[in-house]
Amino acid sequence: MKNLLLKTTVNKIYIVVMIIITLFILGSYFSYAVFTVSKEKSNAISIVTGNLEYKLKIDGEENDTLVIDGNTIKQFVITLSNPNNRIARFNFYYEGNLPDNVKTGYINDSSTNNMPSSQGINLEKNDSSFSSNTYKIVVSNNSDDEVSIKLGVDVGLDYNDLTLPDNGHLFEEYNQSVADVLLDSNKDIYDDGVDTFIVGEEPNNYIWYSGKLWRAVSVNNEIKTAKLVTQWNISAIPYNVSSTSEFKDSYMEEWLNDTSADGFLGNLRDYDKFIVTDSIWDATEDSNALGNITRPNGMSVVTAPVGLLNMYEYQSSNNGGTDSYLNNGLFWWTLTPYNNTSVNYINLSGANSSYSVTHAYGIRPAINLKKDVIVVEGSGTIDNPYRLKGDNDNNLSGTKLSSRYSGEYVSFGAGENNLYRIVSHESEGLTKIVSAEPLKDSSTFKTIAFGDTTSFSSTNTIGSFLNNDYLNDYVDSYYHNMIEKDSTWYLGSVGSGVSYKLAKYTNNTDNILTSNTVIATVGLLRIGELMLGQFDKYNNNTDYWPITSYNNSNMRSVYANGNINYNNPLMSYGIKPALNLKSNVIITGGDGTLQNPFTLELS
Numbered sequence: 001m002k003n004l005l006l007k008t009t010v011n012k013i014y015i016v017v018m019i020i021i022t023l024f025i026l027g028s029y030f031s032y033a034v035f036t037v038s039k040e041k042s043n044a045i046s047i048v049t050g051n052l053e054y055k056l057k058i059d060g061e062e063n064d065t066l067v068i069d070g071n072t073i074k075q076f077v078i079t080l081s082n083p084n085n086r087i088a089r090f091n092f093y094y095e096g097n098l099p100d101n102v103k104t105g106y107i108n109d110s111s112t113n114n115m116p117s118s119q120g121i122n123l124e125k126n127d128s129s130f131s132s133n134t135y136k137i138v139v140s141n142n143s144d145d146e147v148s149i150k151l152g153v154d155v156g157l158d159y160n161d162l163t164l165p166d167n168g169h170l171f172e173e174y175n176q177s178v179a180d181v182l183l184d185s186n187k188d189i190y191d192d193g194v195d196t197f198i199v200g201e202e203p204n205n206y207i208w209y210s211g212k213l214w215r216a217v218s219v220n221n222e223i224k225t226a227k228l229v230t231q232w233n234i235s236a237i238p239y240n241v242s243s244t245s246e247f248k249d250s251y252m253e254e255w256l257n258d259t260s261a262d263g264f265l266g267n268l269r270d271y272d273k274f275i276v277t278d279s280i281w282d283a284t285e286d287s288n289a290l291g292n293i294t295r296p297n298g299m300s301v302v303t304a305p306v307g308l309l310n311m312y313e314y315q316s317s318n319n320g321g322t323d324s325y326l327n328n329g330l331f332w333w334t335l336t337p338y339n340n341t342s343v344n345y346i347n348l349s350g351a352n353s354s355y356s357v358t359h360a361y362g363i364r365p366a367i368n369l370k371k372d373v374i375v376v377e378g379s380g381t382i383d384n385p386y387r388l389k390g391d392n393d394n395n396l397s398g399t400k401l402s403s404r405y406s407g408e409y410v411s412f413g414a415g416e417n418n419l420y421r422i423v424s425h426e427s428e429g430l431t432k433i434v435s436a437e438p439l440k441d442s443s444t445f446k447t448i449a450f451g452d453t454t455s456f457s458s459t460n461t462i463g464s465f466l467n468n469d470y471l472n473d474y475v476d477s478y479y480h481n482m483i484e485k486d487s488t489w490y491l492g493s494v495g496s497g498v499s500y501k502l503a504k505y506t507n508n509t510d511n512i513l514t515s516n517t518v519i520a521t522v523g524l525l526r527i528g529e530l531m532l533g534q535f536d537k538y539n540n541n542t543d544y545w546p547i548t549s550y551n552n553s554n555m556r557s558v559y560a561n562g563n564i565n566y567n568n569p570l571m572s573y574g575i576k577p578a579l580n581l582k583s584n585v586i587i588t589g590g591d592g593t594l595q596n597p598f599t600l601e602l603s
Contacts, residue, residue, distance in 0.1 A: 204380030210269040211407025224371040233362030233533030237500040245337035247283035256306040267406035281307035291320030311336040322350030329537030330562030332362035358497030362562035408592030429583035438574030445542040450569035454549035458520040466522040484580040489523035500528030544574035
């Protein structure tokens with residue numbers, strides 16, 4: 001349902017909650033009540049229509065009718081469950097009027113009512129989110145005939161839970177396709193006859209899916225799929241060998257569609273349910289400048305689940321301008337070749353340029369959501385992105401962290417360094433996490449030399465810091481027992497124009513693990529791993545070390561602008577610690593978003 005925002009000049013803040021329609025429970029699991037909520041804030045009233053679900057059981061069975069034999073007093077146990085993520089107010093009522101010879105009452109812990117009134121029961125109860133409330137109802141039938149009483153339930157938001165967030169919308173709950181929500185919520189669009197593009201500097205097109213923040217770019221006019229691209233650079237790798245700039249069979253295509261524990265596609269949640277796996281990606285060459293790029297003609301297309309944005313799609317987000325929402329202030333590859341040996345990329349200012357495919361710029365994966373993927377809540381802002389049905393988990397307390405998804409946020413560490421992200425489940429049962437940003441000391445990024453050589457160990461400069469000072473000073477002792485002590489860290493080498501897989505394997509085809517490894521509690525991410533990218537603009541970042549070397553003399557280094565280069569290991573760069581958490585680490589709270597990261601304990 002859409003928001004309706006009405007202007008008002010009234011200064012007094014008030015709350016009006018009105019139940020529009022009440023639906024009888026038909027003995028099934030899924031029931032709902034439509035409601036309207038109004039609340040004034042900042043000279044505006046937000047009126048939102050949505051639905052609240054509930055579940056009713058009578059004596060343990062899904063039912064809505066009390067059946068009482070003649071001349072009988074019978075007690076019923078009524079359970080009412082609230083599967084919603086908001087506190088709701090539930091009120092029982094009966095359909096129609098009770099016969100004079102039938103009376104009802106209830107029993108609770110503090111009193112017993114055996115002389116119930118004939119007017120019915122008024123059990124108004126605030127039902128906290130994801131909870132169940134149990135009531136004991138007594139019905140007295142003083143007639144000779146069997147009597148059936150049908151229960152109904154009024155449902156609405158709890159008065160005390162009517163908090164209005166800063167975006168002015170009290171409660172956004174949808175049951176619309178992603179395409180419909182995007183086109184309803186964003187009126188600044190560009191329709192080229194094939195796709196409708198969302199345009200502008202900051203539209204409401206943020207989507208949270210599979211542990212990552214995405215931007216919706218366009219909706220296909222015919223089949224109503226929605227194209228998404230990650231807001232930030234998820235990683236960075238060399239695009240391809242020096243001899244070709246084609247996307248087909250490139251290192252880039254392989255990385256994006258790798259279904260192993262190391263790959264991007266393999267770490268997307270239920271991707272066959274959410275994304276179009278036979279998407280067409282047009283990687284036709286174009287050397288024009290922004291504003292002069294035409295829609296590609298399909299001369300070079302690839303069919304794959306995951307791709308990148310091409311230059312036409314980037315340009316269409318702001319009519320060829322450089323200040324659209326797709327400019328994230330970092331360097332990142334597009335899908336469009338510039339010539340036979342170089343590919344277009346977007347630079348810090350949002351302009352396009354080209355560079356050799358042997359270089360490693362940032363990667364912003366793109367996907368097409370299926371037309372039947374549903375938005376269930378959110379307003380499309382960065383702090384309240386749209387959430388998708390099937391990916392909008394709540395009440396995860398007791399869930400193993402090893403069942404969660406790459407990119408989700410975890411509360412870990414201490415002080416200003418207490419935010420981490422899930423990387424992958426590279427080792428069975430374990431969860432690899434990495435600091436969400438390089439370590440800080442008093443708000444300043446800490447830097448350190450890698451070591452005297454390009455070989456990482458628990459005793460070289462950076463390895464000694466990570467496995468001693470870091471554990472003692474940057475990680476609260478509460479978390480120490482959660483950490484796997486003997487993790488394997490792969491020390492491969494990734495030069496220019498070679499496969500990212502060489503960071504872990506002996507070659508890029510046989511998947512034979514390199515023997516160049518080290519055992520340590522804490523390490524660093526390697527080239528090609530998820531979450532090795534940058535997740536903030538250039539000005540808010542610092543360069544940092546991965547664990548992968550460039551050659552025998554130089555280490556790879558992740559730059560604050562999002563690309564990867566190489567430098568002498570004696571230079572000082574930032575540190576993003578990586579470690580594996582044990583299989584019996586469970587979630588105690590949170591939903592894995594930046595605003596509400598998972599909290600953990602050892603079961």
